[in-house]
Amino acid sequence: MSIEAPKGTHDVLPREWPAWQRVLDEAERLCAAYGYRRIVTPTFEETELFARSSGEASDIVSKEMYSFEDRGERSLTLRPEGTAQVCRAYIEHGLQREPQPVKTWMVAPMFRYARPQKGRYREFWQLSVEAIGCEDPALDAELIALQHAWLKALGIEATLLLNSIGDRACRPAYLERLEAWLDEHSSELDAEARHKRETSPLRVFDTKNPELAALLEGAPTIGDALCAECREHFEAVKTFLDACGVAYEVAPRLVRGLDYYTRTAFEFVAPGLGAQDAVSAGGRYDYLVETIGGPPTPAVGFASGIERIVLSAGESEVGKDGTDAFLIAAEGADRVLMVKILEELRENGLAADMDYASRSTKGQLTQGQRLGARCLVSFYSKSALLEWVGSGKYRGEPVTPFDEIVKNVLAGPRGDLL
Numbered sequence: 456m457s458i459e460a461p462k463g464t465h466d467v468l469p470r471e472w473p474a475w476q477r478v479l480d481e482a483e484r485l486c487a488a489y490g491y492r493r494i495v496t497p498t499f500e501e502t503e504l505f506a507r508s509s510g511e512a513s514d515i516v517s518k519e520m521y522s523f524e525d526r527g528e529r530s531l532t533l534r535p536e537g538t539a540q541v542c543r544a545y546i547e548h549g550l551q552r553e554p555q556p557v558k559t560w561m562v563a564p565m566f567r568y569a570r571p572q573k574g575r576y577r578e579f580w581q582l583s584v585e586a587i588g589c590e591d592p593a594l595d596a597e598l599i600a601l602q603h604a605w606l607k608a609l610g611i612e613a614t615l616l617l618n619s620i621g622d623r624a625c626r627p628a629y630l631e632r633l634e635a636w637l638d639e640h641s642s643e644l645d646a647e648a649r650h651k652r653e654t655s656p657l658r659v660f661d662t663k664n665p666e667l668a669a670l671l672e673g674a675p676t677i678g679d680a681l682c683a684e685c686r687e688h689f690e691a692v693k694t695f696l697d698a699c700g701v702a703y704e705v706a707p708r709l710v711r712g713l714d715y716y717t718r719t720a721f722e723f724v725a726p727g728l729g730a731q732d733a734v735s736a737g738g739r740y741d742y743l744v745e746t747i748g749g750p751p752t753p754a755v756g757f758a759s760g761i762e763r764i765v766l767s768a769g770e771s772e773v774g775k776d777g778t779d780a781f782l783i784a785a786e787g788a789d790r791v792l793m794v795k796i797l798e799e800l801r802e803n804g805l806a807a808d809m810d811y812a813s814r815s816t817k818g819q820l821t822q823g824q825r826l827g828a829r830c831l832v833s834f835y836s837k838s839a840l841l842e843w844v845g846s847g848k849y850r851g852e853p854v855t856p857f858d859e860i861v862k863n864v865l866a867g868p869r870g871d872l873l
């Protein structure tokens with residue numbers, strides 16, 4: 456029996472890569488424009504890091520972690536998300552001594568043992584962007600504006616849902632009210648909500664059950680219970696977003712699946728993705744650095760699922776692979792000479808290729824066209840013919856002696872062939 460990729464994982468095939476490339480190129484360009492620098496962290500960490508940061512009761516920690524013991528009997532976990540790692544690196548390398556905020560981005564695979572469905576994988580890629588060390592609401596707005604610019608550049612029409620979920624000062628009193636309300640309605644709650652009520656009541660709002668969602672319309676919301684500082688911070692985030700021209704919908708019941716969030720919480724949702732419609736999400740996490748042993752350090756960030764972004768961006772404007780020259784072995788061609796010239800073209804920075812599948816001359820021509828080659832070079836026994844693509848079809852330049860091929864290909868087509 457043949458072996459297939461593990462359930463919930465996927466391959467990105469060469470023909471799919473141009474779409475990924477475009478998404479990642481835009482991300483890299485925009486992160487640089489907004490002043491974020493790349494960070495690379497390990498694929499696995501001590502289990503304790505995620506257990507402490509995400510919250511024992513979160514789905515990630517309670518059911519989704521890929522944890523294992525290594526040969527030295529340490530408990531390790533394949534990263535389910537990147538934020539805790541960046542905070543760990545921030546503390547470990549004393550980044551609080553650098554100018555604040557420390558602004559980082561990374562693109563990396565994440566691992567969660569969830570039920571696979573459209574847009575939900577067990578290994579998936581995230582763009583993860585963090586700004587650590589400042590509580591300025593302009594920073595929350597900057598990160599949201601960055602996502603907005605990225606989605607716009609990719610032609611994705613997503614809706615931004617925005618909320619504030621308070622902090623240590625105002626959340627405890629609100630939670631008491633919420634718990635009292637949940638107790639009053641306990642017979643109407645589903646099993647999942649009853650479980651969350653016991654462990655992390657705010658996450659009761661994170662439900663896909665429409666009946667429960669309707670019931671929760673009547674529950675007290677955190678927005679009505681914010682303390683003066685949180686309210687002021689939230690108002691400032693909105694003012695800065697207005698200044699950036701980013702539209703949002705205030706969503707008073709929006710909560711996040713991880714326990715580390717404070718104040719700003721947001722999600723970009725895109726149509727056409729079914730149940731897993733969040734293409735990008737995040738918020739402020741002012742206590743996370745402290746929770747894992749660092750000094751009190753406010754921070755804000757977001758992460759986007761690259762698969763969902765690629766799915767939403769669709770095929771639009773994805774070009775061919777961009778072969779510059781394709782060499783064709785015609786009647787009497789010397790393949791050794793062709794290989795030499797191929798190398799020279801590549802040394803000069805061109806993407807060049809030839810046939811390795813014993814195709815007929817016609818077959819080679821088709822292959823060159825399939826690769827979108829700008830120039831086809833047919834080798835005969837004593838000379839070569841260059842053909843250039845212009846206005847949709849290939850047009851030939853006069854025969855070229857071998858020692859002129861590289862120069863002529865580099866020079867591009869003659870004016871009358873354009």
Ligand code: HAM
Binds near residue numbers: 581734735761762
């Ligand atoms: P998250 O909401 O768990 O947040 O994930 C962020 C995004 O990753 C989601 O909106 C979705 O696009 C994508 N995603 C999550 N799980 C899957 C999956 N199983 N398959 C495919 N895509 C998925 C975080 O991870 C936080 N670290 C975000 C953050 C950064 N908050 C502050 N800084």
